[in-house]
Amino acid sequence: xxxxxxxxxxxxxxxxVDAVDLEIADREIVCILGPSGSGKSSLLRAVAGLEPDAGGxxxxxxxxxxxxxxxxxxxxxxxxxxxxxxxxxxxxxVAFGLRMQRLPRAxxxxxxxxxxxxxxxxxxxxxxxxxxxxxxxQRVALARALAAEPRLLMLDEPLGALDRALRERLVAELxxxxxxxxxxxxxxxxDHDEAFALADRLVVMHAGRIEQVGTPAAVWQQxxxxxxxxxxxxxxxxxxxxxxxxxxxxxxxxVEHLEHNGAxxxxxxxxxxxxxxxxxxxxxxxxxxxxxxxxVEVPVDAASIPDVxxxxxxxxxxxxxxxxx
Amino acid sequence: MTASATTRGLPxxxxxxxxxxxxxxxAVFFVYPVLAIVGxxxxxxxxxxxxxxxxxxxxxxxxxxxxxxxxxxxxxxxLTLAVGIxxxxxxxRCEFPGRRLVRALxxxxxxxxxxxxxxxxxxxxxxGGPLASLGLDQTLGAILVAHVFFNYSVVVRTVGSLWSHLDxxxxxxxxxxxxxxxxxxxxxxxxxxRPAIAAAGAVVFLFTxxxxxxxxxxxxxxxxxxxxxxxxxxxxxxxxPLAAALxxxxxxxxxxxLLLTSWIEGxxxxxxxxxxxxxxxxxxxxxxxxxxxxxxxxxxxxxxGVPIGVLVLRSFDTPSGFGLDFYRALGEVHAGSTLFVEPxxxxxxxxxxxxxATVIAxxxxxxxxxxxxxxxxxxxxxxxxxxLGVSAxxxxxxxxxxxxxxxxxxxGSWWLVPIAQALVAVPFVVRVMTPVLRAIDPRLRDxxxxxxxxxxxxxxEVDLPIVARAALVAAxxxxxxxxxxxxxxxxxxxxxEPTLPVLVYRLLGQPGPLNFxxxxxxxxxxxxxxxxxxxxxxRFRAGTVGSF
Numbered sequence: 119x120x121x122x123x124x125x126x127x128x129x130x131x132x133x134x135v136d137a138v139d140l141e142i143a144d145r146e147i148v149c150i151l152g153p154s155g156s157g158k159s160s161l162l163r164a165v166a167g168l169e170p171d172a173g174g175x176x177x178x179x180x181x182x183x184x185x186x187x188x189x190x191x192x193x194x195x196x197x198x199x200x201x202x203x204x205x206x207x208x209x210x211x212v213a214f215g216l217r218m219q220r221l222p223r224a225x226x227x228x229x230x231x232x233x234x235x236x237x238x239x240x241x242x243x244x245x246x247x248x249x250x251x252x253x254x255x256q257r258v259a260l261a262r263a264l265a266a267e268p269r270l271l272m273l274d275e276p277l278g279a280l281d282r283a284l285r286e287r288l289v290a291e292l293x294x295x296x297x298x299x300x301x302x303x304x305x306x307x308x309d310h311d312e313a314f315a316l317a318d319r320l321v322v323m324h325a326g327r328i329e330q331v332g333t334p335a336a337v338w339q340q341x342x343x344x345x346x347x348x349x350x351x352x353x354x355x356x357x358x359x360x361x362x363x364x365x366x367x368x369x370x371x372x373v374e375h376l377e378h379n380g381a382x383x384x385x386x387x388x389x390x391x392x393x394x395x396x397x398x399x400x401x402x403x404x405x406x407x408x409x410x411x412x413x414v415e416v417p418v419d420a421a422s423i424p425d426v427x428x429x430x431x432x433x434x435x436x437x438x439x440x441x442x443x
Numbered sequence: 444m445t446a447s448a449t450t451r452g453l454p455x456x457x458x459x460x461x462x463x464x465x466x467x468x469x470a471v472f473f474v475y476p477v478l479a480i481v482g483x484x485x486x487x488x489x490x491x492x493x494x495x496x497x498x499x500x501x502x503x504x505x506x507x508x509x510x511x512x513x514x515x516x517x518x519x520x521x522l523t524l525a526v527g528i529x530x531x532x533x534x535x536r537c538e539f540p541g542r543r544l545v546r547a548l549x550x551x552x553x554x555x556x557x558x559x560x561x562x563x564x565x566x567x568x569x570x571g572g573p574l575a576s577l578g579l580d581q582t583l584g585a586i587l588v589a590h591v592f593f594n595y596s597v598v599v600r601t602v603g604s605l606w607s608h609l610d611x612x613x614x615x616x617x618x619x620x621x622x623x624x625x626x627x628x629x630x631x632x633x634x635x636x637r638p639a640i641a642a643a644g645a646v647v648f649l650f651t652x653x654x655x656x657x658x659x660x661x662x663x664x665x666x667x668x669x670x671x672x673x674x675x676x677x678x679x680x681x682x683x684p685l686a687a688a689l690x691x692x693x694x695x696x697x698x699x700x701l702l703l704t705s706w707i708e709g710x711x712x713x714x715x716x717x718x719x720x721x722x723x724x725x726x727x728x729x730x731x732x733x734x735x736x737x738x739x740x741x742x743x744x745x746x747x748g749v750p751i752g753v754l755v756l757r758s759f760d761t762p763s764g765f766g767l768d769f770y771r772a773l774g775e776v777h778a779g780s781t782l783f784v785e786p787x788x789x790x791x792x793x794x795x796x797x798x799x800a801t802v803i804a805x806x807x808x809x810x811x812x813x814x815x816x817x818x819x820x821x822x823x824x825x826x827x828x829x830x831l832g833v834s835a836x837x838x839x840x841x842x843x844x845x846x847x848x849x850x851x852x853x854x855g856s857w858w859l860v861p862i863a864q865a866l867v868a869v870p871f872v873v874r875v876m877t878p879v880l881r882a883i884d885p886r887l888r889d890x891x892x893x894x895x896x897x898x899x900x901x902x903x904e905v906d907l908p909i910v911a912r913a914a915l916v917a918a919x920x921x922x923x924x925x926x927x928x929x930x931x932x933x934x935x936x937x938x939x940e941p942t943l944p945v946l947v948y949r950l951l952g953q954p955g956p957l958n959f960x961x962x963x964x965x966x967x968x969x970x971x972x973x974x975x976x977x978x979x980x981x982r983f984r985a986g987t988v989g990s991f
Contacts, residue, residue, distance in 0.1 A: 168889050188892035189900075195893040201886040205908045214904070218895030266894055 119143055120165070120270055120302070125174035127160045134160040136326035137174065142270075147296055147303040149317030151310065153349065157326040158306040159198065162272045165304070166195045178269070189218070194268030198275045200259035202247045208234070208258050209243035215266030233265035236295065253284050260292075264299070271296075272304045277312060289315045310350065314338070322346050343442055357382055357402040357414045358434055361441070367397070369438035370416045372424070373431045381433040384414070386424050396423050400432060462823070465811035465869075469826055471851070472862055476841025477694070477833070483687035483844055495688035505672070509692065512652060512668040515583060519590035519651040520644050526591055526742070527598025528640070533739040534599055535607035538726040545740065552747055553596040554977050555970060556927025557656030558944040562951060562966040563750035564589045564661055566757045573753060581663025589657045592746060594647045601643035602636060607720040609635055645704040652700065653693075653834035655930040656944070660951060669693045670836045670930070677934065683844060690837055701832050751970075758963035762956055769960030770968075784939055786961060789946040790968060793926055796942060799861035800868060800925035805918050807865065808872025809910075815873065816880035827873045830866045835930030838866050843934045859935050860942075864925035871924060872917040879913035880906075919980035923973050943969040 120142040127135040135157040142148050150158045164172040167188035176183045183191060194215075202211050212233050216226040234240055237257035242250075250258065256276060263271060277285045293316050296303050307313050313320055314334045322330045322337065322345075330342035341347035344354050347364035354364045358380070373381050388399030395417045402412045416432060424430050486492055499505045534546050552560065566572055568579045568588075579585045609632070617627040633640075655670040662671065669689055676686040727733045761768040773786040811827045830838060842863055847854040883906060891901045929944040936945050943965055950962035 163889070166889075166893050168892065187897075188889070189895045189897050191893075192895075193893060195890070197886050197890055201884060201890040203887060203890075203905065205912075214891065214896075215894035218891075218900065262890075262894070 119179055120304070121175075121177045121180075122161075122165065123175040123177075125161065125164055125172060125176060127157070127164050127169050127172045129160075133326050135164060135172070138323075138326075138328055140321060140328065140331070142302060142304060144302050145300050147293070147301075147305065147316060147318045148321060149305045149307065149313040149319070150321045150323055151307060151313040151349075152323035154308055156323045158308075158323055159274050161323070162195060162274050162304065162306055165270075166193050166272060167191050168195075192268055193270045193272060194263035194266055196259050196263045196271070196273040196276050198278060200255050200276075202255060202259055202262070204247050206247070207243065208239070208245045208247070208250070211247065211258055212261045212265050214262060219266070229265055233261040236264060237261045252280055253288075256280060256288070270302050270304065272306075274306050275308070276305075277307070277309075285309075285312065292316060322349065324349070340440060347440065347442075352440075353414050355402075355412060355414050357384075357412050357432070358439060359441070364440040364442070365434055365438055367415050367417050369434055370414060371433050372398075372416060372418055372422070373433045375431060379433070380436075381431045383429065383431050386426050386428045386430060387413070389423070389426050392417070395419050398424065398430075400430065402432070461810045461813045461817075465807050465814065465823070465827060468807045469830075469869075472846075472866055473830055473838070473841075474826075475851070476845035477837065479845035480687050480690045480837065480841050481694070483684060484691035485688075492684075495684040496691065498685060499688050499692055505689070508667050508672050509669060511666065512670075515586055515590075515658075515666070515668065516648050516652040516654075518583075519587055519594070519654075520648045522587055523591045523594045523598055523647050524640065524644055526746070527595050527643070528602055529735075530595065530739050530743060531599045531603035531606055533736050535603040535720075536724055537732075537736050538724050539736055539740075545743065549599055549743060549747065550596040551751075551974075551977075552592050553594070554923055554973060555593075556929065556944050556973060557593070557654070558660060558929050558947045559754070559927070559966045559970050559973075560589055560593050560750075561657045561660030562947055562962050563754040564592070564657075565951060566754045566963060567750050568661075572757075581661070581666070583666055585661045586654075586658055586666060589661055589750075590647075590651050590654065592750060593657065594650060595743075595746065597646050597650070598643045601646070602639045605636060605639040607723055608717040609723065610718050611723050641707050645700075645707065649697070649700060649704070649832060653697070653832075653836070655834070655836050656948070660948065669696075670834060673836055673840055674933070677840060677843065686840060687844065690840055693837065694833065697832050697834070754963060754970075755967055758960065758967045761960060769957070769964040772957055772961055773964055784941075786941075786946055786950070786965065789941045789943045789965065790972075792940050793942040793944075793969070793972070796861045796864060796932075797922050797925040799858065800864035800928075801918050801921040803861060803865035804868040804872050804921040804925070805914055808869040808917060808921070809876060809914055811869070812873050812876035812880055815877045828870050830870055835863075835867050835928065836934070838863055839931035839934030842931070855937065857937075857940070860932055860940075861925070863931040863935060864928040865921070867928055867931055868921040868924040871920045875917040875920060876910070876913045880910060883909055916980050919976050923976040923980075926972055926976065927969065943972075 120140075122138060122140040124137040124139060125135055126133065126137050138157075138161060140148075150161065152158050160169065163169050165176055167183065167186065170187075178191075203214070206214070209230055213226050213230045216229055221229075230243070231240070234242060237260050239254065239257050239261065242254070242258070247255065247258070260273075260276065263273075277288055280288070289312050296316075305313075305316055307316075317334055320330075320332060320334050320337045321328055322342075324345050330337055330346045332340075337346070338350065341350060341352060341364060344362065344364070347354050352364045352366055353370070354362050356362055358365070375381070382402050382404055384400040384402040386398050387401045390397050390399075398416045398418055400414045400416055402414060414432060418424070484496060499509070530549070534542065534549065564585055565580070568574050568577065568585050570580070572580075577584075579588070613635075614627050614631050617631045618624075622630065653670055654668070655674070658666060658668055659671050659674065662668075667675070669692065673686045673689045673693070676682045676689065727736050758769055759765050759767070775785060808827070811823060815824055815827075842859055845851065846859065853859050887905050888901050891905050892898075896904055927944055928942075929948070932942055933945055933948065936942060941949065947962050947965045947969065950958045950965065
């Protein structure tokens with residue numbers, strides 16, 4: 119079990135990670151989600167032992183790791199953009215960690231082969247890194263991290279460099295693999311879809327601090343604060359209540375008449391196409407002033423799509439509104 | 444984050460050595476001799492005496508020499524840029540069959556020893572040469588052509604490498620907005636290329652300002668420069684105070700030049716949008732474009748191919764028809780020769796000195812590169828680059844007057860020659876190795892650490908393999924440079940131990956077809972050995988290793 123207590127990482131006066139507490143149980147897949155610059159990567163590096171000046175405490179099964187250097191922690195880290203050794207071939211990369219463990223050659227060969235088979239790259243042993251596609255490099259980096267059988271596997275935006283379609287396929291594969299191998303995993307990403315698809319538990323980070331921890335479903339249903347709500351794409355608006363309230367865009371409906379219970383009137387000011395629906399930007403009359411317009415984003419399907427300039431009525435169920443303190 | 448932890452895995456003693464080795468080496472073999480020259484120049488007999496320096500300033504003959512040095516370097520630079528910039532365009536932007544081969548061939552002259560370039564143009568322009576009727580022998584014209592030949596690749600490589608990455612879309616935008624081709628070049632392309640052109644021009648000016656071997660061999664009575672005059676005053680008139688005063692003038696000029704260059708380069712920095720070279724290259728489509736490419740290729744073939752071709756031909760062109768007589772004659776001392784030994788020994792001498800110089804240069808330059816890559820030590824950076832700018836003649840002359848008496852009496856020590864050659868090669872070694880060491884991605888070290896490698900192991904597994912490759916490339920350069928080194932060697936070489944370049948120079952200075960043919964043959968052998976060293980480099984060269 120990994121335990122992090124008030125971990126702090128500073129670079130020349132800038133605090134990248136600010137007194138973070140976190141626990142990860144064995145075999146759990148935890149995903150840190152946050153915008154770029156939120157301190158996710160620094161957190162991983164500190165856990166790996168690559169930020170020797172980090173403050174706070176990182177411990178494993180109760181043992182403080184402060185005096186354990188990176189190479190003795192037994193944690194695997196898959197780097198953003200992979201950091202493969204350019205002067206070694208695929209096998210040389212994957213076998214590296216096993217050689218550091220001074221395993222016999224036969225075992226190294228066998229486990230290298232197994233790791234490559236696991237990521238679907240059997241027969242790639244002799245290939246040069248430069249000759250590989252982005253997806254293949256990603257798999258080699260994963261095989262390199264897995265082959266050493268780390269007690270904790272950390273992945274730093276491992277899918278960042280890949281195209282959309284490939285990412286969606288790999289996310290499912292990765293989750294199945296982690297579960298099958300029973301790995302304790304700490305995964306970092308800025309991509310919501312990746313985080314929600316992979317994680318047992320989500321950690322939302324912002325400006326070096328943890329904003330919310332919970333299961334993907336819990337976080338999605340009940341964002342803890344305005345930052346998390348906005349980051350997840352919710353409307354945070356005064357359109358339906360006196361004080362700012364969060365509401366999922368899907369929960370807002372376009373209704374026939376203003377007389378509908380609790381409906382508000384507004385003007386469509388923007389219309390953008392999203393993959394399977396249109397998203398309307400609506401300026402709500404009642405509360406808007408010139409200086410302070412109140413906007414709501416509303417998804418609509420193909421049946422009736424208002425134009426920019428149309429006047430429409432919007433309604434929500436009170437149960438869908440989330441209020442913050 | 445420590446972005447440059449190249450030396451982090453090393454023990455403390457090694458980290459100290461990495462800085463101490465180059466510092467001590469440069470202090471003893473560069474700074475001390477240069478200070479000795481300045482001392483001799485300003486205070487020949489332990490008291491300040493500005494007469495020699497005054498002589499340089501007031502003597503009309505010496506003033507002419509200083510003026511001619513600047514004049515020939517200016518002309519050489521302008522000519523080389525004028526010929527080289529179109530060539531840079533053709534090789535950077537135009538697709539044609541054999542492009543890669545031409546690009547490789549164009550760089551050959553730059554790595555040729557200066558005496559080989561000198562004797563190639565003697566073969567072409569001198570008595571009995573195919574272009575002897577032009578009357579260029581021993582004139583400024585011969586020197587200028589040889590300088591263009593020698594430095595063409597500097598312009599093509601420096602300007603061409605920027606040009607090949609320059610985003611072509613601003614040019615296309617200018618064309619769409621109604622600018623003619625010429626107008627587009629003047630208003631869009633040229634301003635973008637200016638930093639590269641300035642850099643190339645500065646390098647060519649520096650090289651031609653300190654050009655020694657080419658001018659000594661090709662020049663005549665009216666073409667003395669500061670460098671050749673320092674040698675003449677030392678070797679012929681034994682007027683060391685005057686030679687020292689000339690060197691002081693030369694040093695001041697070079698320091699001013701280097702400062703000016705870095706000031707210009709600082710001002711020229713512009714941010715450009717760069718593309719992959721493969722995206723900018725186009726096949727010439729119009730007849731005019733094809734003519735332009737063809738004309739440039741023809742010029743390259745004539746300028747670069749003909750002198751080397753004539754040199755090789757004349758090494759076989761004996762009085763008794765084509766044959767190996769000149770090569771065979773290198774094995775014997777013949778009547779009337781002022782050489783003390785069989786010329787063939789020069790090959791062994793050259794190889795022996797070059798191997799020793801390579802080892803020294805790689806050790807010293809490698810240490811300096813490590814120190815530079817670990818942190819920004821600007822003083823050390825300037826110090827290791829100085830021998831390059833300060834000229835080989837200064838190095839040789841400094842050895843001559845500083846290291847032949849107490850406290851450092853190394854007179855007659857055979858290893859002075861490889862040390863002098865190593866000094867000339869060290870800046871190149873540093874230039875090849877430092878960028879490679881700096882470019883090692885620090886995350887590779889982190890990755891190795893998380894996979895269980897201790898700091899020492901990280902150094903061995905990540906840094907060393909990358910460093911070793913760079914060191915081999917640097918060694919190839921150092922070997923080629925040492926093999927062809929002439930300016931420093933000629934001052935300190937023992938008469939009975941000539942190297943190949945010194946042999947070529949001596950043979951050219953003696954009358955008779957046998958001596959001339961011997962010089963041609965020895966030049967061809969020297970060229971062949973240099974080519975082998977460069978071919979060795981290309982084998983180890985991984986993609987983009989340093990510049991030069």
